[in-house]
Amino acid sequence: xxxxxxxxxxxxxxxxxxxxxxxxxxxxxxxxxxxxxxxxxxxxxxxxxxxxxxxxxxxxxxxxxxxxxxxxxxxxxxxxxxxxxxxxxxxxxxxxxxxxxxxxxxxxxxxxxxxxxxxxxxxxxxxxxxxxxxxxxxxxxxxxxxxxxxxxxxxxxxxxxxxxxxxxxxxxxxxxxxxxxxxxxxxxxxxxxxxxxxxxxxxxxxxxxxxxxx
Amino acid sequence: xxxxxxxxxxxxxxxxxxxxxxxxxxxxxxxxxxxxxxxxxxxxxxxxxxxxxxxxxxxxxxxxxxxxxxxxxxxxxxxxxxxxxxxxxxxxxxxxxxxxxxxxxxxxxxxxxxxxxxxxxxxxxxxxxxxxxxxxxxxxxxxxxxxxxxxxxxxxxxxxxxxxxxxxxxxxxxxxxxxxxxxxxxxxxxxxxxxxxxxxxxxxxxxxxxxxxxxxxxxxxxxxxxxxxxxxxxxxxxxxxxxxxxxxxxxxxxxxxxxxxxxxxxxxxxxxxxxxxxxxxxxxxxxxxxxxxxxxxxxxxxxxxxxxxxxxxxxxxxxxxxxxxxxxxxxxxxxxxxxxxxxxxxxxxxxxxxxxxxxxxxxxxxxxxxxxxxxxxxxxxxxxxxxxxxxxxxxxxxxxxxxxxxxxxxxxxxxxxxxxxxxxxxxxxxxxxxxxxxxxxxxxxxxxxxxxxxxxxxxxxxxxxxxxxxxxxxxxxxxxxxxxxxxxxxxxxxxxxxxxxxxxxxxxxxxxxxxxxxxxxxxxxxxxxxxxxxxxxxxxxxxxxxxxxxxxxxxxxxxxxxxxxxxxxxxxxxxxxxxxxxxxxxxxxxxxxxxxxxxxxxxxxxxxxxxxxxxxxxxxxxxxxxxxxxxxxxxxxxx
Numbered sequence: 001x002x003x004x005x006x007x008x009x010x011x012x013x014x015x016x017x018x019x020x021x022x023x024x025x026x027x028x029x030x031x032x033x034x035x036x037x038x039x040x041x042x043x044x045x046x047x048x049x050x051x052x053x054x055x056x057x058x059x060x061x062x063x064x065x066x067x068x069x070x071x072x073x074x075x076x077x078x079x080x081x082x083x084x085x086x087x088x089x090x091x092x093x094x095x096x097x098x099x100x101x102x103x104x105x106x107x108x109x110x111x112x113x114x115x116x117x118x119x120x121x122x123x124x125x126x127x128x129x130x131x132x133x134x135x136x137x138x139x140x141x142x143x144x145x146x147x148x149x150x151x152x153x154x155x156x157x158x159x160x161x162x163x164x165x166x167x168x169x170x171x172x173x174x175x176x177x178x179x180x181x182x183x184x185x186x187x188x189x190x191x192x193x194x195x196x197x198x199x200x201x202x203x204x205x206x207x208x209x210x211x212x213x214x
Numbered sequence: 215x216x217x218x219x220x221x222x223x224x225x226x227x228x229x230x231x232x233x234x235x236x237x238x239x240x241x242x243x244x245x246x247x248x249x250x251x252x253x254x255x256x257x258x259x260x261x262x263x264x265x266x267x268x269x270x271x272x273x274x275x276x277x278x279x280x281x282x283x284x285x286x287x288x289x290x291x292x293x294x295x296x297x298x299x300x301x302x303x304x305x306x307x308x309x310x311x312x313x314x315x316x317x318x319x320x321x322x323x324x325x326x327x328x329x330x331x332x333x334x335x336x337x338x339x340x341x342x343x344x345x346x347x348x349x350x351x352x353x354x355x356x357x358x359x360x361x362x363x364x365x366x367x368x369x370x371x372x373x374x375x376x377x378x379x380x381x382x383x384x385x386x387x388x389x390x391x392x393x394x395x396x397x398x399x400x401x402x403x404x405x406x407x408x409x410x411x412x413x414x415x416x417x418x419x420x421x422x423x424x425x426x427x428x429x430x431x432x433x434x435x436x437x438x439x440x441x442x443x444x445x446x447x448x449x450x451x452x453x454x455x456x457x458x459x460x461x462x463x464x465x466x467x468x469x470x471x472x473x474x475x476x477x478x479x480x481x482x483x484x485x486x487x488x489x490x491x492x493x494x495x496x497x498x499x500x501x502x503x504x505x506x507x508x509x510x511x512x513x514x515x516x517x518x519x520x521x522x523x524x525x526x527x528x529x530x531x532x533x534x535x536x537x538x539x540x541x542x543x544x545x546x547x548x549x550x551x552x553x554x555x556x557x558x559x560x561x562x563x564x565x566x567x568x569x570x571x572x573x574x575x576x577x578x579x580x581x582x583x584x585x586x587x588x589x590x591x592x593x594x595x596x597x598x599x600x601x602x603x604x605x606x607x608x609x610x611x612x613x614x615x616x617x618x619x620x621x622x623x624x625x626x627x628x629x630x631x632x633x634x635x636x637x638x639x640x641x642x643x644x645x646x647x648x649x650x651x652x653x654x655x656x657x658x659x660x661x662x663x664x665x666x667x668x669x670x671x672x673x674x675x676x677x678x679x680x681x682x683x684x685x686x687x688x689x690x691x692x693x694x695x696x697x698x699x700x701x702x703x704x705x706x707x708x709x710x711x712x713x714x715x716x717x718x719x720x721x722x723x724x725x726x727x728x729x730x731x732x733x734x735x736x737x738x739x740x741x742x743x744x745x746x747x748x749x750x751x752x753x754x755x756x757x758x759x760x761x762x763x764x765x766x767x768x769x770x771x772x773x774x775x776x777x778x779x780x781x782x783x784x785x786x787x788x789x790x791x792x793x794x795x796x797x798x799x800x801x802x803x804x805x806x807x808x809x810x811x812x813x814x815x816x817x818x819x820x821x822x823x824x825x826x827x828x829x830x831x832x833x834x835x836x837x838x839x840x841x842x843x844x845x846x847x848x849x850x851x852x853x
Contacts, residue, residue, distance in 0.1 A: 026232075028221040028232050028233035028245075029233065030216070030217050030221075030233050030234035031217075031233075031234055031235065031236060032233075033233075034232055034233055034245065132303075135247070135251070136253055136303075138303065199222065201220050201221065201222075203216070206216070207216075208216055208217065208220070208234070210220055210221030210222065210233065211221075212221060212222060212232075
């Protein structure tokens with residue numbers, strides 16, 4: 001009896017983890033950096049505390065739940081719950097974000113908001129002050145339908161030494177990876193496209209990327 | 215970029231790898247977290263674990279705001295060493311430089327350079343040479359500039375140079391003397407000079423398509439500093455001196471000079487963290503800096519270091535440097551060209567021996583006169599330049615003995631020499647008998663080649679066998695006496711005069727043997743006998759006529775002069791030294807051959823004996839191979 005139940009439970013568990021990844025994960029790009037990727041259309045920002053439940057926990061002098069950034073189709077809006085300064089002006093009501101905006105949370109936490117790729121709704125948050133996220137990441141990606149890594153400046157994650165782009169995208173509730181040529185996901189070879197799991201490692205001839213669920 | 219360890223793996227207990235950060239000549243660097251969540255960088259040291267780790271161990275407790283902190287050293291299940299260190303997240307100086315292709319703003323230069331030079335000064339004060347300073351090893355950690363990758367005592371000279379996977383960029387910051395394998399903290403000063411140049415100009419001074427080309431430029435080209443701003447120019451030029459002794463003696467000295475010259479705020483930058491000795495050190499630098507204005511006085515430092523005694527004779531120096539350059543060129547030239555040059559050289563020697571000899575003798579004579587006059591003049595004026603400088607500088611030196619002391623380094627040669635000295639006589643005898651046997655074989659082969667090359671008739675006649683036997687026996691006797699004498703001397707670097715004297719005595723005996731051996735085998739070395747290659751009446755005019763018989767054949771006296779001269783003029787112990795640079799050097803044999811040209815034994819016999827003996831000595835004398843050298847170097851580092 002047990003023998004039958006275990007695999008089934010395992011499958012169910014795997015499924016649940018997969019769903020969770022749609023919410024948040026860490027993307028480790030070898031030779032480039034680590035990025036916190038948020039999958040849900042809304043991401044909350046707040047202080048990193050042991051029992052916090054915000055999507056983007058910040059080691060900064062900000063409130064427990066300080067603000068939220070929400071995506072509507074391909075536009076982002078910031079919703080302030082505590083002092084937020086945008087384009088030099090304190091905002092009190094939800095305000096649309098534009099590419100290149102500087103956001104100040106509290107007194108000192110500074111964030112740069114960019115939407116680098118014209119064909120993707122995905123946005124990137126970089127920290128211009130010395131604050132970091134918990135767990136540490138070099139930046140935060142608010143992922144729309146696709147996340148593009150590659151050598152060019154307009155990519156969401158710029159990987160200077162790569163020779164080709166790698167695109168992570170959603171297809172029917174599953175995360176996929178696409179890159180021209182051979183790719184290897186968790187040791188298995190694929191051509192051009194491959195489905196990826198919650199803790200997959202993706203490798204190509206000159207790159208390697210790993211996912212870590214949170 | 216690919217890394218051996220994937221995200222999520224735990225090669226070390228307590229650490230989880232998150233991602234690869236970069237890789238260098240030493241191994242890969244990873245970003246990892248401890249189980250408690252501390253973020254660290256892990257450096258996996260691939261090669262020579264033990265030695266590399268020793269350097270890192272020495273630096274484990276270094277504390278400086280501009281150094282990347284080292285936390286610990288761990289070993290994984292495969293016994294590979296890992297250095298646990300501070301993770302620095304910001305951009306590197308490399309990235310910053312790339313943003314300014316025309317040169318950095320001066321304020322930025324000052325910010326980066328001040329930090330780097332202070333970090334290097336700290337390392338030097340603690341007896342550590344960085345050896346691999348480059349913009350890729352300097353980071354901006356949230357506004358604080360930090361130098362990393364220190365304390366890894368890697369052998370840049372050997373293995374890295376041939377490492378094809380290594381990017382060419384590594385060589386841009388390498389001081390010329392690194393190739394020779396003997397270097398000190400001056401290489402860091404040189405690298406600082408290159409970095410400063412690159413910050414100012416936006417590019418490095420010596421660029422090239424290949425590592426060889428870059429290394430060559432480091433060795434020979436002067437940096438183009440005329441385009442650099444006033445104040446910086448001289449500092450860069452001095453830091454980039456080819457001669458390590460002419461560079462700044464300390465990083466602080468360079469910093470201070472730069473601050474004064476470039477008009478950086480002249481604050482006395484002695485932060486409270488400096489210990490008492492460091493303060494003293496800084497004080498010395500000021501003195502040294504003032505001295506630098508007076509020419510000649512700084513040279514005193516050189517004399518005191520004992521590396522150069524007196525000023526070298528310029529012509530000999532020039533000839534020696536020409537020789538080095540030729541040797542460098544020779545080693546970097548393909549084999550076909552070498553063979554061509556060699557054949558050409560031999561042809562020239564054979565066809566124009568007379569004129570070459572005449573020119574050589576005339577030049578040698580002129581040089582002799584010049585040398586005598588020069589020495590007489592300097593003897594009359596009292597002291598040699600070097601001694602004068604030393605006296606002038608001695609009060610300064612006695613005030614600050616600490617700063618002048620160079621850090622003692624044990625070279626692999628010293629280690630090898632000690633090992634050779636400690637050999638017992640039984641071991642030495644066994645080795646010697648093997649060597650002598652080998653030399654007999656080599657002599658047999660080379661003699662035959664020589665006879666053929668010299669156009670002697672190879673017709674199986676008794677005469678031919680007699681000539682062969684005579685040449686082989688004489689050369690073998692020569693190589694044997696050299697090898698036996700040198701076996702006694704291998705434990706010491708040598709005292710040339712007494713060695714030459716011993717060899718002269720041995721050479722005279724050899725001459726007797728050669729003469730009577732020739733008589734016995736009825737080998738006549740009579741140039742009038744009709745051999746085309748033999749002859750040189752020129753020598754007969756130079757040497758007293760008593761050395762030659764009527765037809766030009768040599769007398770016993772001539773043999774004695776030849777063999778005694780050949781052994782005492784050449785430094786044979788260098789040819790038999792197990793520590794010689796290469797097992798067999800064509801240069802050395804060529805030099806011996808040229809030496810023989812001046813001695814009164816008719817061609818080609820004099821030449822053949824010299825070449826055969828030199829080849830036999832070098833090919834049979836024990837030689838420490840490259841792998842053994844590496845081991846000795848490692849041993850030397852441990853000492």
